Amino acid sequence: MQSVAAALERLRGLADSPTVAQLAQAFDAAGREIALVGGPVRDAFLGRQTNDLDFTTDATPDEILAIVEPIAEAHWDIGRDFGTIGAKIAGEAVEITTYRADSYDGDSRKPEVVFGSSLEDDLARRDFTVNALALRLPQLALVDPSGGIDDLLAATLRTPAAPERSFGDDPLRMLRAARFSAQLGFEVEEGTRAAMTELASEIDRISAERVRDELSKLLLTAAPRGGIRLLVESGLADRVLPEIPALRLEIDEHHHHKDVYEHSLTVLDQAIDYEVSRGRLDSPDLVLRLAALLHDIGKPATRRLERGGAVTFHHHDVVGAKLARKRLRALRYDNDTIAAVSRLIELHLRFFGYTDGAWTDSAVRRYVRDAGDQLERLHILTRADVTTRNRRKADRLGFAYDDLEERIAVLAEQEELAAVRPELDGEQIMALLGVKPGPIVGEAYRFLLDVRLDEGPIGADAARERLLAWWAQRAPS
DSSP: OHHHHHHHHHHHHHHHHHHHHHHHHHHHHOOEEEEESSHHHHHHHTTTTOEEEEEEEEOOHHHHHHHTTTSSEEEETTTGGGGEEEEEETEEEEEEEBBBBOOSSSSSSSOOOOBOHHHHHHHTTTSGGOOOEEEEETTTTEEOTTHHHHHHTEEEOOOSOOOOHHHHHHHHHHHHHHHHHHHHHOOEHHHHHHHHHHTTGGGGGGGHHHHHHHHHHHHHHOOOOHHHHHHEEEEEHHHHHHTTTTSOOOTTBBBBOOOHEEEEHHHHHHHHHHHHTTTTTTSHHHHHHHHHHTTEEEEEHHOOOOOOOOOEOOTTHHHHHHHHHHHHTTTOOHHHHHHHHHHHHHHHHGGGGGGOOOOOOOHHHHHHHHHHHHHHHHHHHHTOOOOOSHHHHHHHHHHHHHHHHHHHHHHHHHGGGGGGSSSOOOHHHHHHTOOOSSHHHHHHHHHHHHHHHHHHHOOHHHHHHHHHHHHHHHOOO
């Protein structure tokens, strides 16, 4: 948290920028109010980089357009129904929204938009006090009707209105509490936290798409663990991502095993650490983080208590991949994300056979082939999945994976492993065997692919000879 004086100096500098200065002058000349609001003001006090410029005004959407058109390089009204006009001014994208007072009717999945009449009323309907801050322009007057600066100083998340009313108006704010808690490192105020638990079922009113977007934003924070804990402890995760609280397996007095829930959070932490160490800090990887969080969700369904106190989770990788596909579809994730996450979960145990004995080059090729374009993510997920406190075991697994990555790199350089395919394509197979398109072509292709994986490149001539020999063996005598 910066000092108030330092924050105000940052805000003055922001107000002097070409984008903000032009907007302030244009709205003032038109006799309309305008204020910089929310995140940019909050982040000035936190010393954080400001990425988005959000403004609020007493002008209607039509009036906003009339004011910005003369000074904008481009403008758009995709959020017009919600009172928002977007524009590009002095090279920066901005959003300008009419004062609002939206609320839900208790059943609808979309808010009813009602335009407000004052800045103070607009701020009172916002999600948290730390986001209910505004800077009037061009006066440079700070507006804080709900004590947001005090809450910034205390690193506390609290709703401007009673939390029951705030969450009743928009239940998505409960997920936003978890996200901002993780993003800012703030504690959620006790009454606000209690309301999240009491009203958890209200999240069912929110569309899957809005829930998905908020969960994604949480996962993409630098340290999402605390936010995920809050979702689980409040009961919200039971409604939106029930596979995670289900990982808190009951402890049997005769059978002891790892806490799968805590393990999964640690894997997520470690995956993020690997992202950073591999230079990916500026582009957090949603697919990787979803896979890390969900990689063991097949364990509750496959848990078996064995004699002697052992616990097994046979095939939890396959079961987990299916469960992940089902959950991500329900949350309306795109098909590419669903396919990538489920594939990583399905493959996340594959490496652990590597330490049982030396893999042949064929096994390494198959590992790469099966991972496909998810290989780099699989590297990170597999390393992150090692959470044992046994230093010797952790080091052994780490050294083994170092060895596997080195072998992959060597084979890739020798054989262009990233594009493993037979020497003959489908057209060449049909011409050589004198067959038409059909199942036999696929069988022949798979035969040649197995040869390629087992033996490496053998050349087109040798591939033709091997294929003809295979074909001769298949022919009836």
